[in-house]
Amino acid sequence: MKPNKFRDEARVLVMMEDDDETPPLAIQIEESANSSSSDLKTSEEDSVGVTVITGYLGAGKSTLVNYILNAKHGKKIAVILNEFGEEIGVERAMINEGDGDGGAIVEEWVELANGCVCCTVKHSLVQALEQLIERKDRLDHILLETTGLANPAPLASILWLDDQLESAVKLDSIITVVDARNLRVQLSEHRDSSSFPEAFLQIAFADVIILNKVDLVSNEASGPVASRVIEELEKEIRNINSLAEIIHSVKCEVNLSKILDRKAYDAKQLAHLETLLKETESLSTSNIHDSNVRTLCITEHRQVDLDKVRLWLEEILWEKKYNMDVYRCKGVLDVQNSAQLHTIQAVREIYEIVPARRWQEKEERVVKIVFIGSA
Numbered sequence: 001m002k003p004n005k006f007r008d009e010a011r012v013l014v015m016m017e018d019d020d021e022t023p024p025l026a027i028q029i030e031e032s033a034n035s036s037s038s039d040l041k042t043s044e045e046d047s048v049g050v051t052v053i054t055g056y057l058g059a060g061k062s063t064l065v066n067y068i069l070n071a072k073h074g075k076k077i078a079v080i081l082n083e084f085g086e087e088i089g090v091e092r093a094m095i096n097e098g099d100g101d102g103g104a105i106v107e108e109w110v111e112l113a114n115g116c117v118c119c120t121v122k123h124s125l126v127q128a129l130e131q132l133i134e135r136k137d138r139l140d141h142i143l144l145e146t147t148g149l150a151n152p153a154p155l156a157s158i159l160w161l162d163d164q165l166e167s168a169v170k171l172d173s174i175i176t177v178v179d180a181r182n183l184r185v186q187l188s189e190h191r192d193s194s195s196f197p198e199a200f201l202q203i204a205f206a207d208v209i210i211l212n213k214v215d216l217v218s219n220e221a222s223g224p225v226a227s228r229v230i231e232e233l234e235k236e237i238r239n240i241n242s243l244a245e246i247i248h249s250v251k252c253e254v255n256l257s258k259i260l261d262r263k264a265y266d267a268k269q270l271a272h273l274e275t276l277l278k279e280t281e282s283l284s285t286s287n288i289h290d291s292n293v294r295t296l297c298i299t300e301h302r303q304v305d306l307d308k309v310r311l312w313l314e315e316i317l318w319e320k321k322y323n324m325d326v327y328r329c330k331g332v333l334d335v336q337n338s339a340q341l342h343t344i345q346a347v348r349e350i351y352e353i354v355p356a357r358r359w360q361e362k363e364e365r366v367v368k369i370v371f372i373g374s375a
């Protein structure tokens with residue numbers, strides 16, 4: 001069995017999806033004395049990154065996939081089109097042959113069992129990923145395009161921590177494409193309806209948000225007015241999720257280094273996390289958006305007891321003690337009796353706290369935790 005970074009580095013706490021109402025399963029695994037850092041490195045390098053592409057109907061998800069497949073990156077990229085719904089039983093996988101020149105796109109059909117969001121989709125998704133990895137000797141990356149109404153939560157949980165997949169694939173990031181012209185309407189429609197707010201969830205779970213179709217905003221308004229509209233949209237997005245990087249685009253033509261190999265779930269990749277946490281400085285619990293999906297930020301300048309943090313986090317994530325349903329949480333901790341900066345990551349009920357690097361001598365030590373969820 002390949003070493004699993006979660007097993008080897010951290011106490012692992014796993015809770016099943018809400019949907020199956022299975023009691024939480026808590027496993028404590030001590031740091032392994034046998035695992036060398038080179039083992040871990042090899043396993044991480046071997047695993048194929050999965051980028052989940054989500055976004056509202058018509059926002060530009062397929063445009064982004066096509067742009068990535070046809071760009072000159074020399075990578076061999078597989079795409080899984082994931083149709084979530086009771087009716088849908090077939091998912092399609094395309095593989096870019098990656099000859100360094102964009103490459104031919106080969107379409108393949110992967111037959112999968114019927115599935116609805118939860119266990120069956122989990123099973124078929126895991127199968128699809130396994131099939132892709134088995135069949136191709138060299139696969140650099142996988143794109144998983146979801147349908148416009150998909151809630152990315154189950155996907156994020158499955159991909160982030162799945163025993164079946166072990167270290168064969170790893171969740172790289174969740175990219176949400178939003179339509180700059182229609183976002184306002186889409187959000188307010190959901191605000192006024194009792195339907196499940198996928199548009200909010202897609203933004204809440206994103207690591208990167210592509211604010212697409214900015215050309216349509218510019219076509220409709222003069223320069224300064226269009227800039228103000230875009231600024232307002234950004235503000236609206238930040239109020240829901242202050243941790244995502246926002247990139248503007250026309251036809252999803254974005255700098256690929258911003259969206260591929262992001263390693264948003266890798267506890268050792270601190271650069272993005274630290275920048276994003278810094279930018280979240282100005283937001284506080286008083287910054288309440290009129291939607292019920294929001295970002296809350298807690299900052300402390302004292303060391304914390306790791307066991308107490310775990311208990312507190314479990315109360316929040318599992319028992320919903322403070323009436324917040326947390327979708328995503330990221331943060332850094334200054335832990336008592338430790339010279340290491342620890343990172344926190346959570347996706348719904350699953351969380352991980354990992355020592356990431358040594359605090360530097362003159363660095364200001366801080367505890368900063370950002371929650372994105374609904375209250």
Ligand SMILES: Nc1nc2c(ncn2[C@@H]2O[C@H](COP(=O)(O)OP(=O)(O)OP(=O)(O)O)[C@@H](O)[C@H]2O)c(=O)[nH]1
Nearest residue numbers: 056057058059060061062063148212213250251252
């Ligand atoms: N003007 C303009 N049109 C765009 C842009 N990006 C995408 N489109 C168009 O918007 C339409 C929808 O784009 P898709 O990529 O199919 O969107 P999608 O999110 O995959 O759509 P669904 O799969 O139906 O949810 C297409 O006609 C695109 O050509 C953009 O930046 N500007």
